[in-house]
Amino acid sequence: MITLRVEFQKIKRKKIGLTMCALMSIQFAWLFWATRRPDETELLQGWLAHLQTQPLLCAIMMPTVMSVLASRLADIEHKGNTYKQLKTLRTAGALYRAKVFCGFLFILSMTAADFLFLLLLGYGHGYAGNPNPKAYLSSFILQIACCLSLYLLQLDLSMLFFNQMIPMVIGLCGSMLGVILMFLKTYSFLPWGGFLSSALVMMDWNPDTRVINYYYRDFSPVELSALAMVAVWIVVFYTAGRILFTRKES
Amino acid sequence: MPTQNLVETHNLTKEYGKVRCVNSVNMQVASGAVYGFLGPNGAGKSTTLKMILGLAKPTAGDITLFDAPVNEKNRIKLLKQTGSLIESPSYYGHLTGEENLQIIQTLKGCSEKDIDKVLKIVRLHEARKKLVNHYSLGMKQRLGLAAALLGFPKLLILDEPTNGLDPAGIQEMRELICTLPSKYGITVIVSSHLLSEIDQMADHVGIIRKGELVYQNTLESLHSHAKQQIALRVSHTAIALDLLRQDGITAAQEEDFLLLPMLEDDKIAFLCRQLVAQNISLYRIEKREKSLEDIFLSLTGKESSL
Numbered sequence: 037m038i039t040l041r042v043e044f045q046k047i048k049r050k051k052i053g054l055t056m057c058a059l060m061s062i063q064f065a066w067l068f069w070a071t072r073r074p075d076e077t078e079l080l081q082g083w084l085a086h087l088q089t090q091p092l093l094c095a096i097m098m099p100t101v102m103s104v105l106a107s108r109l110a111d112i113e114h115k116g117n118t119y120k121q122l123k124t125l126r127t128a129g130a131l132y133r134a135k136v137f138c139g140f141l142f143i144l145s146m147t148a149a150d151f152l153f154l155l156l157l158g159y160g161h162g163y164a165g166n167p168n169p170k171a172y173l174s175s176f177i178l179q180i181a182c183c184l185s186l187y188l189l190q191l192d193l194s195m196l197f198f199n200q201m202i203p204m205v206i207g208l209c210g211s212m213l214g215v216i217l218m219f220l221k222t223y224s225f226l227p228w229g230g231f232l233s234s235a236l237v238m239m240d241w242n243p244d245t246r247v248i249n250y251y252y253r254d255f256s257p258v259e260l261s262a263l264a265m266v267a268v269w270i271v272v273f274y275t276a277g278r279i280l281f282t283r284k285e286s
Numbered sequence: 287m288p289t290q291n292l293v294e295t296h297n298l299t300k301e302y303g304k305v306r307c308v309n310s311v312n313m314q315v316a317s318g319a320v321y322g323f324l325g326p327n328g329a330g331k332s333t334t335l336k337m338i339l340g341l342a343k344p345t346a347g348d349i350t351l352f353d354a355p356v357n358e359k360n361r362i363k364l365l366k367q368t369g370s371l372i373e374s375p376s377y378y379g380h381l382t383g384e385e386n387l388q389i390i391q392t393l394k395g396c397s398e399k400d401i402d403k404v405l406k407i408v409r410l411h412e413a414r415k416k417l418v419n420h421y422s423l424g425m426k427q428r429l430g431l432a433a434a435l436l437g438f439p440k441l442l443i444l445d446e447p448t449n450g451l452d453p454a455g456i457q458e459m460r461e462l463i464c465t466l467p468s469k470y471g472i473t474v475i476v477s478s479h480l481l482s483e484i485d486q487m488a489d490h491v492g493i494i495r496k497g498e499l500v501y502q503n504t505l506e507s508l509h510s511h512a513k514q515q516i517a518l519r520v521s522h523t524a525i526a527l528d529l530l531r532q533d534g535i536t537a538a539q540e541e542d543f544l545l546l547p548m549l550e551d552d553k554i555a556f557l558c559r560q561l562v563a564q565n566i567s568l569y570r571i572e573k574r575e576k577s578l579e580d581i582f583l584s585l586t587g588k589e590s591s592l
Contacts (some may be wrong), residue, residue, distance in 0.1 A: 042393055045389050116377045117373075118377070121390070125393040127362055128406035154490075285341060
């Protein structure tokens, strides 16, 4: 707990929360624009539509957001050459855990804000009925898991490289890959495809009638494997990062 | 007076690939000492100190801190009684000096009052609210020392602490280091590649060269190897030389100076009177000592970049 408390002491004045808010507001604005002036069909399916749109937006935005978050948290250590001092006060494992947990708390807050916005938007537009609590809770947990896997990847890179441009570029490429994957298929085993694999709602678009029909996804075994891959990535990135950070000599 | 060893290394060795940076170093740092760890750049000083602090893993050998063999389980517990400043100071530039120290204080679990004390010791009290990014290099170095001093540890490990300091800062740092054992009971290991610096700070010295500890003893003992001479500069060197020889004093001429063996004060006074009586003007009289560098070279018998 002390090491985690220190993580928050360290980021004072770094305006990480503000940066995250700024990035999230882009996502909010995008979602708001996408759902403006809903017609009758959209009002009927609004709550379902959110669960389909949200993972797509995350697939585009989150690789960048996570790279920024990880970079901001790791960069302060590189700039001040602080690991050599910190490692005499805490074990490398404890320091790594604190960075992970600190990032996790940001992810938790951002996802909570995300879902709160979805609810406000839905009730604001007057969508029919109420959101399905089970589906929304599942989506909430899955979004956290996907963000965490990306954050761990980015944190490992940011801690490994002094020059933060490298992990940032990887994060941006991840965002682009998210967009590409979105158009190609409904699942992916890649870390950046986690959001795609975790979407609980899919859509059917009829080009003739131009009517969109949303439905709960029936996961095939391959899609389930892709979803499980998110957990695998979390374990892989956490273990790899911890080992790399622990073994790295200051 | 030093009684026991706070730090001991036994055959401490570090290899990076095929390069052996530290070779079977047996370091012994007595309690209450200022241990000067001397060696040219790249001799293995920082690597040795990093191994003591657990920042680098030894290839072979072991380390004993405060009478306990250091292992991964007790490393942090033992290091809680130490403070360190390795190579360059560690700091968060976007935080103030005080906030930086609060981080270390939280991690060390020492009293908040210590922050005030150490800031006063390193004379950063007035700049405590200033962002460290706005500090000069010397101020950052002093902040690093303040962080190391937090909790007033039993052992302080300082790796080239005067790097980047101006002459006044260097002098100040030296004076501070010298007072740490007597004032706060802190044992200090201070590394430097400058012989003169160690000469002014340390009472014990370890000399490392190409990864090997070639000398370890008290500074006094090192100085005992020194040869002291009296150097005279006079108006008529040749006449003075003859005069000295007549008095049975073996003197040698070196550039404008006459080099005499160490003499009693009375004898020197007598010689001065004699020279003046012969109308030889006495411009300068100095005591010359073989430098630590010379001693080092005579000890190792090798060329060095010191």
